Amino acid sequence: MRVSLTDRCNLRCTYCMPAEGLTWLPTDETLTDDEVVRVMRVAVERLGITRIRFTGGEPLLRPHLDRIIAGAASLRGAEGRPELALTTNGLGLDKKIDALAEAGLDRVNLSLDSLDPQRYARLTRRDRLPDVFASIDAVERVGLTPLKINAVIMRGVNEDDIVPLAQFCLERGYQLRFIEQMPLGPKGEWHRGDMVTAAEILAALESRFLLHALDEPRGSAPAELWGSRRTSDSRAVALG
Numbered sequence: 001m002r003v004s005l006t007d008r009c010n011l012r013c014t015y016c017m018p019a020e021g022l023t024w025l026p027t028d029e030t031l032t033d034d035e036v037v038r039v040m041r042v043a044v045e046r047l048g049i050t051r052i053r054f055t056g057g058e059p060l061l062r063p064h065l066d067r068i069i070a071g072a073a074s075l076r077g078a079e080g081r082p083e084l085a086l087t088t089n090g091l092g093l094d095k096k097i098d099a100l101a102e103a104g105l106d107r108v109n110l111s112l113d114s115l116d117p118q119r120y121a122r123l124t125r126r127d128r129l130p131d132v133f134a135s136i137d138a139v140e141r142v143g144l145t146p147l148k149i150n151a152v153i154m155r156g157v158n159e160d161d162i163v164p165l166a167q168f169c170l171e172r173g174y175q176l177r178f179i180e181q182m183p184l185g186p187k188g189e190w191h192r193g194d195m196v197t198a199a200e201i202l203a204a205l206e207s208r209f210l211l212h213a214l215d216e217p218r219g220s221a222p223a224e225l226w227g228s229r230r231t232s233d234s235r236a237v238a239l240g
Contacts, residue, residue: 001049005062011089012125015181033064037071044077053085060092066103073104091128093135101142108139109148114161148175153196162204
């Protein structure tokens with residue numbers, strides 16, 4: 001179950017929204033903390049939901065996020081307590097991670113489309129890559145692992161990040177997922193021909209790594225990237 005806690009975001013990613021941002025929903029038109037917990041209680045206790053993912057916008061911008069997570073962690077369904085995950089851009093997570101972990105957060109999905117500071121700034125329209133790395137370190141410090149990294153690859157923008165992102169995650173034991181670009185941005189600015197296909201991403205990875213597909217289908221069991229043609233490293237990173 002995905003729970004969107006806010007439509008607000010502190011980045012202005014080029015594939016997501018215009019540079020000037022959007023008109024946000026008034027606070028009094030969104031669910032209160034108690035209402036959010038009530039919806040989750042129905043989902044867990046009556047509908048059998050076992051996993052909850054908090055999203056946005058950027059969920060870290062939701063006041064009292066730790067209270068909402070604590071409320072979710074207190075729920076019990078037929079299979080016990082639900083697993084709680086957070087999908088975030090990482091800005092400010094390092095300052096909140098201790099409270100969120102204490103509240104009951106189990107794991108983190110972090111969006112990271114480039115490891116290059118200039119390319120990251122162009123993509124997000126914010127020069128905040130060091131803050132993302134600080135949050136990644138914080139997630140490791142509190143032990144909410146394995147960390148999952150989500151990356152959107154766009155033609156003519158960040159194809160050069162495919163291999164570096166894979167190497168970055170491989171070296172640190174993170175799980176990397178390349179996410180298909182969706183038509184979320186301003187009308188008329190999304191074109192299917194600009195999408196980088198799965199086959200193209202795999203081809204880029206095969207130029208650097210040895211790929212081994214699992215027998216099980218995509219889902220809870222992702223593909224795995226094994227080692228490298230140029231090194232003896234044999235650790236693995238999961239690829240969505």
